[in-house]
């Protein structure tokens with residue numbers, strides 16, 4: 001580790017992150033290199049962001065071509081990359097309108113605005129509650145923290161945006177009770193709770209929510225910030241839960257490494273946002289959108305089948321292995337409960353040249369979707385040798 005860099009960072013960067021003692025200087029596909037030239041197999045893709053790995057030539061080509069033409073215009077003018085990306089997103093999902101922003105939290109902020117305006121116009125402004133689930137994660141702004149159903153994120157930052165309530169995941173009766181008690185605009189869920197420990201929801205519960213939402217004209221909104229853009233082996237995870245949401249938020253992998261968030265709005269609420277209701281200076285930036293288009297275009301059925309194939313390989317290697325208690329997730333979003341503490345495992349993996357993530361008490365893998373099978377296998381072998389060492 002470069003000590004000068006560590007000291008600089010410690011002195012001048014706010015201490016909100018516990019960084020690993022590694023300085024990454026470059027990458028290629030699923031390999032990253034530190035300042036001393038040591039190679040790491042990347043099993044985290046910058047928390048599910050670099051969907052096609054580091055310095056992916058197709059993405060780099062799309063980005064640099066746009067970069068040298070026009071890097072920013074503001075939303076006062078039309079640009080092709082943003083319109084084309086919106087069209088592709090709608091064509092691939094059946095959604096009707098897209099609002100572009102710069103992050104997952106902002107994409108979720110937009111879902112709240114859409115739900116509140118939709119409900120206010122139809123039923124009255126008192127229908128403002130947003131129901132989310134316990135153990136969820138929706139972002140770090142004061143509104144998305146309020147949406148996040150984990151108390152420890154809330155401490156010290158009160159008061160948060162009012163009007164949020166949380167139900168235990170899987171408990172439809174509790175959801176029905178909350179809907180009776182609080183005039184509700186929307187329900188926001190993650191199909192797989194990522195930061196909550198890679199915990200998939202029960203599809204029957206998700207379908208039950210969809211039914212309640214349809215009956216009560218409450219918007220069903222799915223946070224696909226982490227699960228979206230091919231991560232779970234389908235373009236969006238909700239496809240595997242047998243529902244068609246009214247609103248979808250996404251970010252992370254969509255931009256492939258540049259900041260881009262999107263809120264996709266379906267038929268019911270497509271005309272809710274009108275002139276002046278929302279905006280973003282950077283949202284829909286042409287460079288980010290050109291890169292995103294090059295990613296979304298490649299997430300076709302054969303590619304998604306390859307993600308599912310790699311997922312099967314990973315699950316078969318992990319399940320029942322020594323030192324592994326359980327494996328959860330879908331596609332290439334994988335949570336592993338280990339006998340040894342997750343933090344210890346991740347540090348040991350770092351030593352062995354593998355970058356992993358944690359989620360709560362689990363080790364979490366979010367490799368690039370195009371990680372070569374041999375690298376995936378090698379990374380998991382190294383991880384399992386650390387797990388077995390207990």
Ligand SMILES: *Cc1c(COP(=O)(O)O)cnc(C)c1O
Pocket residue numbers: 102103104105106108137138139140190194195223224225226227251252
């Ligand atoms: C990461 C994440 C967010 C927040 O995204 P940012 O880009 O950090 O604002 C929101 N929801 C989910 C499910 C996430 O995984």
